[in-house]
Amino acid sequence: MWEEKFRLVYRVKPMDLASAGSASSQIKVELQRNGIEEDVVRKVGIICFEAEMNMILYSTGGKLKVEVWPDRIEILAEDDGPGIEDLQKAMEPGYSTAPPWAQDYGFGAGMGFPNMKQNSDVFDVETKPGEGTRIHSVVYRSKDNETP
Amino acid sequence: MKIKEIAEKIEGKVITGEDRLDEVVEKGFAADLLSDVLALTEESSCLITGITGPQVIRVAEVLNIPLIIIARGKQPSKALVESARAAGIPVILTNKTVFETCGILYSNGMKPCKIKIFHGVADESSSFVD
Numbered sequence: 001m002w003e004e005k006f007r008l009v010y011r012v013k014p015m016d017l018a019s020a021g022s023a024s025s026q027i028k029v030e031l032q033r034n035g036i037e038e039d040v041v042r043k044v045g046i047i048c049f050e051a052e053m054n055m056i057l058y059s060t061g062g063k064l065k066v067e068v069w070p071d072r073i074e075i076l077a078e079d080d081g082p083g084i085e086d087l088q089k090a091m092e093p094g095y096s097t098a099p100p101w102a103q104d105y106g107f108g109a110g111m112g113f114p115n116m117k118q119n120s121d122v123f124d125v126e127t128k129p130g131e132g133t134r135i136h137s138v139v140y141r142s143k144d145n146e147t148p
Numbered sequence: 149m150k151i152k153e154i155a156e157k158i159e160g161k162v163i164t165g166e167d168r169l170d171e172v173v174e175k176g177f178a179a180d181l182l183s184d185v186l187a188l189t190e191e192s193s194c195l196i197t198g199i200t201g202p203q204v205i206r207v208a209e210v211l212n213i214p215l216i217i218i219a220r221g222k223q224p225s226k227a228l229v230e231s232a233r234a235a236g237i238p239v240i241l242t243n244k245t246v247f248e249t250c251g252i253l254y255s256n257g258m259k260p261c262k263i264k265i266f267h268g269v270a271d272e273s274s275s276f277v278d
């Protein structure tokens with residue numbers, strides 16, 4: 001009964017600012033087309049956008065996966081590296097290690113992780129310097145469906 | 149205010165989304181940091197900015213931003229115009245600054261959008277204490 005309805009998977013290329021946000025806007029369109037609630041779509045869109053930007057700005061490339069379940073949306077962003085040196089600092093609003101070229105495009109304000117967390121019902125990050133980063137986020141579709 | 153009235157007041161030129169000129173936009177947010185637009189805005193509102201890259205349109209799509217106003221005479225990239233057209237998002241260009249654009253819209257009844265406040269320390273040298 002509680003089966004996954006469908007999933008969307010996008011590859012994110014490093015340094016590819018020209019297409020920054022395109023996976024997220026496609027995800028948004030797909031979710032809307034499938035009748036997912038507006039406020040859920042907005043949250044998922046924001047989380048995906050931040051995760052996508054992080055992969056573009058910092059990683060050597062990765063994968064953005066969105067699973068649609070009857071009661072929730074699961075977002076998984078996985079990259080191959082280089083991992084985050086100080087995760088605790090990265091979670092602080094305003095802390096950023098973005099290169100100046102990213103800031104020229106209006107990114108790198110150090111709001112990525114705080115913003116993803118703020119929009120998630122469940123949020124966790126696994127990272128290892130020299131390896132990779134794995135972000136897992138859950139957005140519940142309605143308070144009534146929330147799994148305990 | 150209708151989009152076409154907004155364009156008139158700020159002496160702007162509508163370059164995309166011409167079919168949406170009668171739509172009403174009630175709230176506004178100004179920023180040159182897309183990170184802030186993504187993190188802080190809590191409701192759909194028009195964006196007054198100096199950013200000219202296509203990323204601004206992707207942010208607009210994700211956040212349901214109904215109108216982009218590009219201020220201080222900056223020229224949008226071709227990619228921005230193409231993305232805006234594909235997404236059907238109106239873009240207005242104006243030679244006025246962000247400051248003046250906001251002043252005009254505010255005095256004509258546009259309201260600020262609700263924002264989230266993140267409590268954190270920008271950097272260790274920050275000496276501001278609430």
